[in-house]
Amino acid sequence: MTNTTLLAKVPAQSQVLTFHGSHYKALQHTYPPRSVPESWEESADGLHTVLDRLNELFKGASENKRYTRWRGARNVLRWLEQFDGDTWQQRWRNSSLERNFGAGLPELEAWVRQHLDRVQDGVLRSGILGLACADVIRPDPAWLLTRRSRHMRQIVAECRDPDGFAALEAQAAPGIWDAKLGLQARNQVATIILAKGGKVRDITVGDCIELRGIETRVMATGGGRSLFYLWLKELEVFPPDAPATLRDIKRRAGQVSVEELVDRYRLQCRPVRDLIVDYLTERQPSLDYTSLEGLSRNLAQLFWADLERHHQGIDSLRLTKQVATAWKERIRTKTRRKRQPDGGYIEITTERQSALSVLNTVRAFYLDISQWAVEEPGRWGAWVAPSPVKESELSYKKQARRQKAKSDQRTRERLPVLPVLVEAADRQLKEARTRHEAALAVAPGATFTVLGKTYTRIQHPRWADGVIANTAYDQEGRRCTFGYAENRAFWAWATVEFLRHTGVRIEEMLEVSHHSITQYTLPTTGEIVPLLQIAPSKTDKERLLLVSPELADVLSAIVCRVRDASGTVPLVRAYDVGEKVWNPPMPLLFQWRTGGQSRPISETTIRRALDETLDFASLTDNTGQPLDYQPHDFRRIFITDAILQGLPPHIAQVIAGHDDISTTMRYKAIYPMEAIEAHRAFIARRRGTRPSEEYRRPTDQEWDDFLGHFELRKLALGTCGRAFGTPCIHEHACIRCPMLRPDPGERRRLVEIAGNLADRIAEAQREGWLGDVKGLGATLEAAKDKIAQMDAQTASSRQSIYLGMPSFGEIAARTT
Structure with a gap:
């Protein structure tokens, strides 16, 4: 069931609040940024002393640069003298520049031209940078970010802390320091030094967290903005318990409290809100965080917030028959908004697959309160009410049959064409590698032809990871990033091969590390058997899989690709999106180097790479529509194919990691011809075990x-x-x-x-x-x-x- 409704161009505001998690809040509390004092020695000196210090500080620069900075600094100091304060820092904070840093320098430039000198705007900027480098003033980080200078990182490195920047350069990967990502990271370090004072080794974790927060407000988004933190951490500037990375520090914010889980839905009735919070708190010890979050969504958003939206002023769990029936009808469908090319939006209404789960949650909510009221009547007795969901409404048989039929159909469509997908993934990787190597073999700006197409390599590749970001333009002027295309093609090939040979879940695949590859010596023959250890995910039971020769080739290719210059697999920290926690550093196999640092590959990246391979393969179903593959399809295909080839179902259950063999059989697709052949084989086996005289011709x-x-x-x-x-x-x-x-x-x-x-x-x-x-x-x-x-x-x-x-x-x- 799908309905589409046209809407206005401006979407309605969401009813769900976003929040920063307890992890991010704890980091802010544990690692506060350094505060800037009102006075220090350099900021309390007189005008002439400051100008003399500038001459001494920039004595190694050319005479023109030294005079420009001295001249600009003198005019800025004369302008600051008209503001209140005992130090230059106090006067700077009282000036209009610090109060309104987004307005530029028109007031300063106009006053200087009127009273002192007809100087250009660039000279005044150079003077402010000189004063900051001399530690006379410490501008706000936001002011420095909005007025970035291409000379800032070089001046700070040469005049403030040359040894510190030399140590950072030693930590950078080859080719990164002078690439665009390296320049960006050096700018971030220089910004903290100018805003907070001190040197490289004086930077704190709180300074870095504060800078990343300011960057998200005043700058456009971009990759690699946590590289500077990685350099500082590897330099052992931070304490051992400091966060391993600042990547996605706000979006991946950790777990939140029960109150925050409920309050994001803005419930109007405070007593019911408190009841739901109390109920979830009571259930919390027996639930993992993912289940707790889902339970809060079902009760707070899909149940009570929906009732408040359609029945203003409702304040009781005792629902009338009309209210309960209307809510159950609404919960059977869901509406999502889709943006159109003209900027407008449409509402698409589809059947809610989790409707029975929501009804079951609400029924359990009512029944739990009724049961708890017997033990604690003062706490729960006032909320006892008949459940709006009857037991007869919770039949999962029809849904289970539909789901089984749907998954079986997907498996029957995809299992026969799996060899085609495997061949396409291998061919796509070979073609991407051929283009990548051909582009690297020519000089920047040169034109070359590969696989029947002509490209022109870009003139000045400045981005980090120059080999990966190998870029050229085709004949139509489109930008082609051969390095990243080859990278995605490799991981798409590795994903297809790994999933079809193991049948594991995608989250289990992404958690496989170098330590997961182990071996076992057979006690009878002494033969060494390679094994792959799968970390527990859904059932909290780890298991060992036998590594076939084909899977061994895939693992070998992955290990060779992710090794660094020292020959070891880098340690990276992955974020558990279910439990909202950061895992300890591990040598994960599914990692790549991007943004100047090694990072684990996300599910989104895997799915996008797989979609690119499907587009390359051009697979279609019986109706001619594109045939898509989800990572979980490979698990169903693996189980179905294994049982069809004669593997006993109870062995397939152990390999798949299922608690119940019925779950394994639900994954196995049923073929009509298979049932006929199995029945005929059964009759043949039965006849073979009975006396032959029973089948003689009767007289x-x-x-x-x-x-x-x-x-x-x-x-x-x-x-x-x-x-x-x-x-x-x-x-x-x-x-x-x-x-x-x-x-x-x-x-x-x-x-x-x-x-x-x-x-x-x-x-x-x-x-x-x-x-x-x-x-x-x-x-x-x-x-x-x-x-x-x-x-x-x-x-x-x-x-x-x-x-x-x-x-x-x-x-x-x-x-x-």
Whole structure:
């Protein structure tokens, strides 16, 4: 079910608040930035002393540069003298530049030209930079970031701390220091020194965190902005417990409290908000963070916030039937907004796949409160109310069947074309590598032809990782980054090969490290068997997989690619997006070097690389639509193929890491032909285990006896159900026999027989024939039991509902 609605060009504001996590807040509290004092020696000197210090500081520069900086500094100091303060730093903070750093230098330039000198704007900027380098003033980091100078990093390195910058250069990777990323990192270090004072080794973690926060506010986004922090950490400037990286420090903000999880949905009813917080706090010890976050979303957003949005002023869990029914209808669908090329938005309504999960969560919420109220009535008793979700509404059978059918169909479509995808991934990698190597072989600005296309390499590649960022323009003028294309093609190939040979989950694949490759020596032969250790993820159970020769080649290629110059796999820290925590440094196999530093590859990168390979392969389904692959499809394909090839399902369960074998069988796709072949094979195996004489050709006498048996089964009161070749155990006393299947149409005849038996029993009692009384009594009880069977069969047939469909007897003539 999909509905589309056109909306205005401006989207409505989200009802969900964003927040910074406790991890980021704890970092800010643990590592505060250095404060800038109001006074220090250099800032308290007089004007002439400051100018003399500038001459001494820049004595190694050319005469023109030295005079320009001296002249600009003199004019700036004369302008600062008109502001209040005992030091130049105090006057600077009281000036209009510090109060409104985004307005430029018009006021300063106008005053200087009117009272002192007709100087250019560049001279005044050079003077301010000179005063900052001499530590006379310490401008705000935001002021320095908005007025960056290409000379700042060089002046600071030469005049403030040449030894410190030399040590940083030793930490930089080859080719990074003078590349664009290296220049950016040096600018960041110089900015902190000018804003906070001191030298390179005086920089603190709080200074770096503060700078990154300011950069996100006043500058455009860009990659590699945490490289300077990595240099400082490797220089051992920071304490050992300092964060390993500042990458995504705000977006990957760590876990938050229960109150923050609920308050992001802006619930209006405070008592209900407190109840949900109290409920989640009670459940928190038994849940992981991912489950706790999902529970808060279901209760706070999808349940109560939705009720408040449609029923203003609601303040009770006791919902009327109309309110509960309307909410359950709304929860079955979800609406998302999609931006259009013209800037407008459309609303697309689709079926919510998790609707049953939301209903189950709400029902559990009500039932838990009712149960807890028995133990703590003062705390929970006031909120006891009937659940708006009935147990009959939580049937997962239909959803499970639909999901099984959908996943089986995906597997049946993708398993046959998997070899095509594997071949396409290998071919894409070879072509990307060929273009990459061809571009590296020519000089910048040169034109070259590779794989039938002509490219022109860029003139001045200044970005970091020059080999990876190998860039050229094609004949249409489009920019082609061969290095990054080759990098993505390699990891797409590695992903396809790794997933199809192991069947692991994508999060398990990304957590595989160099330490996961181990070996086992067989005690009988002494043969060394390579194994791959899979860290626990979903079921918290680690497992070992046998490394096939094909998988060994893939692992070898990955290890060779990620090794650094020293021959070791770099240690990187990965972020657990589920638990919102940073893992310890590990030699992860799925890592690459970007932004001047080694980083783990994210799920998003893997999925994008896989999509590029699918576009390259041009796979389509039966309807001609593009065939997509999700990482989890490889897991279903692996299990299906393994079982089809004869692997026992319980072994596949262990390899897949499932707790229940039924889960493994749900992953295994069912083929109609497979069921037919399996049944035929079963019959063949059964015949092979039975005596051959049982399958000899019957004689005419045996066949007549077989047909005669069925003729003897026809009785006046019904049908005899005894098996062929068995004698009549009641010597044809059919009324007493349990194998008699009475016909309801013969009830009148059986009633007459029962009446006759009653008369004969009365006669036998009158004549004293006690033996007949006992035998006829047993027959009468059996007759009554058969009559009861007839009545039950008749009553059961009358309970059926006629649907207007004719029976076979009504549309076809019967033949004997």
